[in-house]
Amino acid sequence: MTASRYDVLGIGNAIVDVIARADDDFLVAQNMQKGGMALIDEARAQAIYDAMGPATEISGGSAANTIAGVASYGARAAFVGKVKDDELGRAFAHDIRAASIGFDTPPASDGPSTARCYIMVTPDGERTMNTYLGAAQDLHPNDIDPDTIASAAITYLEGYLWDPPHAKDAFRKAAKAAHDAKRMVALTLSDSFCVDRYRAEFLKLLRDKTVDLIFANEAELKSLYETADFDTGVAALRQDAKLAVVTRSEKGCVVVSADGVKAVPAASVDKVVDTTGAGDLFAAGFLVGLARGSDHVMAARLGALAAAEVIQHLGARPETSLKALGQENGLL
Amino acid sequence: MTASRYDVLGIGNAIVDVIARADDDFLVAQNMQKGGMALIDEARAQAIYDAMGPATEISGGSAANTIAGVASYGARAAFVGKVKDDELGRAFAHDIRAASIGFDTPPASDGPSTARCYIMVTPDGERTMNTYLGAAQDLHPNDIDPDTIASAAITYLEGYLWDPPHAKDAFRKAAKAAHDAKRMVALTLSDSFCVDRYRAEFLKLLRDKTVDLIFANEAELKSLYETADFDTGVAALRQDAKLAVVTRSEKGCVVVSADGVKAVPAASVDKVVDTTGAGDLFAAGFLVGLARGSDHVMAARLGALAAAEVIQHLGARPETSLKALGQENGLL
Numbered sequence: 001m002t003a004s005r006y007d008v009l010g011i012g013n014a015i016v017d018v019i020a021r022a023d024d025d026f027l028v029a030q031n032m033q034k035g036g037m038a039l040i041d042e043a044r045a046q047a048i049y050d051a052m053g054p055a056t057e058i059s060g061g062s063a064a065n066t067i068a069g070v071a072s073y074g075a076r077a078a079f080v081g082k083v084k085d086d087e088l089g090r091a092f093a094h095d096i097r098a099a100s101i102g103f104d105t106p107p108a109s110d111g112p113s114t115a116r117c118y119i120m121v122t123p124d125g126e127r128t129m130n131t132y133l134g135a136a137q138d139l140h141p142n143d144i145d146p147d148t149i150a151s152a153a154i155t156y157l158e159g160y161l162w163d164p165p166h167a168k169d170a171f172r173k174a175a176k177a178a179h180d181a182k183r184m185v186a187l188t189l190s191d192s193f194c195v196d197r198y199r200a201e202f203l204k205l206l207r208d209k210t211v212d213l214i215f216a217n218e219a220e221l222k223s224l225y226e227t228a229d230f231d232t233g234v235a236a237l238r239q240d241a242k243l244a245v246v247t248r249s250e251k252g253c254v255v256v257s258a259d260g261v262k263a264v265p266a267a268s269v270d271k272v273v274d275t276t277g278a279g280d281l282f283a284a285g286f287l288v289g290l291a292r293g294s295d296h297v298m299a300a301r302l303g304a305l306a307a308a309e310v311i312q313h314l315g316a317r318p319e320t321s322l323k324a325l326g327q328e329n330g331l332l
Numbered sequence: 333m334t335a336s337r338y339d340v341l342g343i344g345n346a347i348v349d350v351i352a353r354a355d356d357d358f359l360v361a362q363n364m365q366k367g368g369m370a371l372i373d374e375a376r377a378q379a380i381y382d383a384m385g386p387a388t389e390i391s392g393g394s395a396a397n398t399i400a401g402v403a404s405y406g407a408r409a410a411f412v413g414k415v416k417d418d419e420l421g422r423a424f425a426h427d428i429r430a431a432s433i434g435f436d437t438p439p440a441s442d443g444p445s446t447a448r449c450y451i452m453v454t455p456d457g458e459r460t461m462n463t464y465l466g467a468a469q470d471l472h473p474n475d476i477d478p479d480t481i482a483s484a485a486i487t488y489l490e491g492y493l494w495d496p497p498h499a500k501d502a503f504r505k506a507a508k509a510a511h512d513a514k515r516m517v518a519l520t521l522s523d524s525f526c527v528d529r530y531r532a533e534f535l536k537l538l539r540d541k542t543v544d545l546i547f548a549n550e551a552e553l554k555s556l557y558e559t560a561d562f563d564t565g566v567a568a569l570r571q572d573a574k575l576a577v578v579t580r581s582e583k584g585c586v587v588v589s590a591d592g593v594k595a596v597p598a599a600s601v602d603k604v605v606d607t608t609g610a611g612d613l614f615a616a617g618f619l620v621g622l623a624r625g626s627d628h629v630m631a632a633r634l635g636a637l638a639a640a641e642v643i644q645h646l647g648a649r650p651e652t653s654l655k656a657l658g659q660e661n662g663l664l
Binding site: 056095098315 | 386649
């Protein structure tokens with residue numbers, strides 16, 4: 001195994017977030033499942049946009065947010081994902097490159113426009129997402145360069161990749177390239193509804209060791225094992241996964257491995273403004289910890305710190321340097 | 333004079349803000365005048381965008397921000413300004429209509445793209461702006477409907493309208509329509525460099541009473557009268573203006589009228605995040621106060637409250653209901 005060029009390479013849907021504040025009545029009127037992510041077509045996207053309040057556009061996408069967090073911690077990062085060569089696609093590409101992230105996936109020159117996620121943030125800070133996949137539909141195994149994957153210490157994939165038609169093949173190609181090079185493969189389960197759509201396939205990824213590290217939140221864990229009981233889910237996960245982290249919002253997280261189950265508390269937060277990206281940024285910190293050779297508890301603390309930063313402002317990418325924040329908190 | 337349909341109608345450059353954090357070294361390296369607004373061409377816009385950090389896109393434009401504040405206070409508001417029918421132009425139109433603001437200016441179907449303002453926010457919260465006027469160049473007197481102007485109690489105009497070639501004619505047409513209907517005409521001086529470009533014309537607007545109410549900050553006042561002394565500027569303004577408000581950041585403002593000069597303090601602020609829109613939102617509150625028939629001191633307090641809200645987050649439009657905030661603070 002040669003020295004790595006990247007600490008973490010992420011593959012995911014390249015999405016621009018369109019964020020607006022909304023009250024709970026709006027979610028009800030629009031038939032939105034609070035806290036979830038729904039896939040929508042272009043007509044529904046237009047209808048939601050017409051109904052929603054004044055919005056802010058910020059680059060998003062789950063794995064892309066994670067990679068932005070990795071770069072903000074000062075680690076070497078790359079991203080693979082598909083935009084169109086339109087105004088939002090160019091904004092996505094600008095934002096990711098401006099964060100010192102390697103990004104070489106060619107944009108689509110025709111076909112649907114760059115993916116957008118319409119995010120309603122309710123007064124409690126919870127976010128409810130509606131994703132129009134657009135150009136992200138066209139991520140293809142050809143967009144995966146095995147040499148680039150082999151040059152990354154960790155390849156990080158999002159469960160949402162199961163939604164576009166060819167992206168799961170890109171995922172499998174990347175996972176094989178990573179393992180051929182003796183690198184680590186990590187997966188986030190993304191969303192409990194996503195788990196519901198692809199439960200059997202996700203369990204197979206775990207059990208056949210396509211994935212070395214898995215991130216889930218409580219709802220995703222319970223959906224994966226179709227249980228209402230957290231401890232039952234954790235016990236099942238311990239059987240299936242080499243290494244797993246289950247995040248529990250303000251209750252912190254548990255790290256699940258052959259060594260046992262370790263709980264790590266959440267970092268303190270003054271005021272929750274927008275929870276979008278909390279899980280993504282937790283993953284960022286944990287991956288940075290692993291890449292630095294930290295133990296699992298320290299990695300989880302880096303994750304918790306990044307998650308705490310991102311939920312205190314609108315948008316799913318860090319606004320302050322996580323490296324500086326980590327240093328101030330004695331974690332780096 | 334018939335009953336008004338709108339409390340305030342604003343006319344200005346329709347601009348989408350592209351906001352990134354930057355340090356002072358970046359401003360120096362890019363030859364940017366800290367705190368000012370520079371006009372840039374498309375090539376310079378691209379060069380700045382390539383050099384700047386990850387950005388957030390939020391609808392902006394000085395008068396448009398003011399009108400968003402007027403609507404947030406629950407007053408009846410309309411806006412006139414030119415976008416192109418492109419992604420950012422559609423976002424601008426969505427955001428302004430979603431804030432319950434009347435907006436009927438037809439978008440340009442060809443020509444330059446929707447105007448963008450590249451805003452660098454330094455760690456002290458100060459903003460430095462670079463504006464590519466794009467489609468806003470094409471605002472034309474034909475875009476002014478005298479009946480709509482006549483239906484607004486106050487028509488509010490930005491000094492920046494002197495930059496595009498035909499917009500000052502649109503301004504004069506609107507001011508005439510307003511006065512013909514015995515309505516009020518208000519102007520903001522916009523920026524000290526803008527005042528420097530158009531000093532003689534702005535003084536004439538005041539002295540020939542084309543404008544009934546003028547907003548300026550300290551730098552703009554000093555530029556207008558080419559003086560380094562605040563009191564000298566205020567004395568000169570009192571000669572020229574029927575009614576004027578000079579804002580002084582954390583020192584509050586002074587209201588200048590035939591009755592004398594009254595100082596009103598700023599509203600308290602926990603932490604300044606981004607000063608973009610402070611002057612725009614002050615004007616919003618003051619105009620709402622006038623439209624409600626409040627006295628000048630109460631109007632200035634409504635202005636100060638709105639300015640305090642907008643400088644505590646990224647972006648130049650209110651994120652919370654100013655009406656609710658005004659009620660909580662006993663001003664409404």
